[in-house]
Amino acid sequence: MNWLLVALGAAVGAPLRFLTDRAVQKRHDTVFPWGTFTVNVVGCLVLGLVTGAVTAGAASSQVQLLVGTGLCGALTTYSTFSYETLRLVEDGAKFYAAVNVIASVVAGLGAVFAGVALAEALWA
Numbered sequence: 001m002n003w004l005l006v007a008l009g010a011a012v013g014a015p016l017r018f019l020t021d022r023a024v025q026k027r028h029d030t031v032f033p034w035g036t037f038t039v040n041v042v043g044c045l046v047l048g049l050v051t052g053a054v055t056a057g058a059a060s061s062q063v064q065l066l067v068g069t070g071l072c073g074a075l076t077t078y079s080t081f082s083y084e085t086l087r088l089v090e091d092g093a094k095f096y097a098a099v100n101v102i103a104s105v106v107a108g109l110g111a112v113f114a115g116v117a118l119a120e121a122l123w124a
Contacts (some may be wrong), residue, residue, distance in 0.1 A: 005062055009065070010074035013071040013072065014075075020038060020075075031088060031093050036080050036081055037107070039077065040077065044111035046067065046068075046071070046072055046115065048113060048114060049115035053119045
């Protein structure tokens with residue numbers, strides 16, 4: 001049953017990543033990968049919220065499998081982040097590559113901490 005929850009979450013997360021990436025990137029005329037940045041930060045926020053909810057007893061481990069592992073696992077993408085950063089370096093956009101790495105790590109960590117804090121405020 002656990003694998004089915006993960007698969008269902010991933011079935012939503014993967015197309016959501018694709019559609020969000022395309023919609024966000026279409027609005028920005030820059031080489032910076034705003035679409036991937038957006039899905040990764042949003043995924044960190046959702047994962048922090050779900051983890052905080054489970055820790056507070058407000059959500060079950062099944063919700064963590066469905067949303068945390070399945071949806072967030074398919075929504076976020078470290079491999080695409082890495083590839084796009086490498087592509088920026090190879091294209092000579094080293095400043096954007098550095099900004100991508102620093103901003104992604106800082107914003108991702110900030111989002112996951114914010115998600116946990118929000119969950120604690122709501123359910124602790």
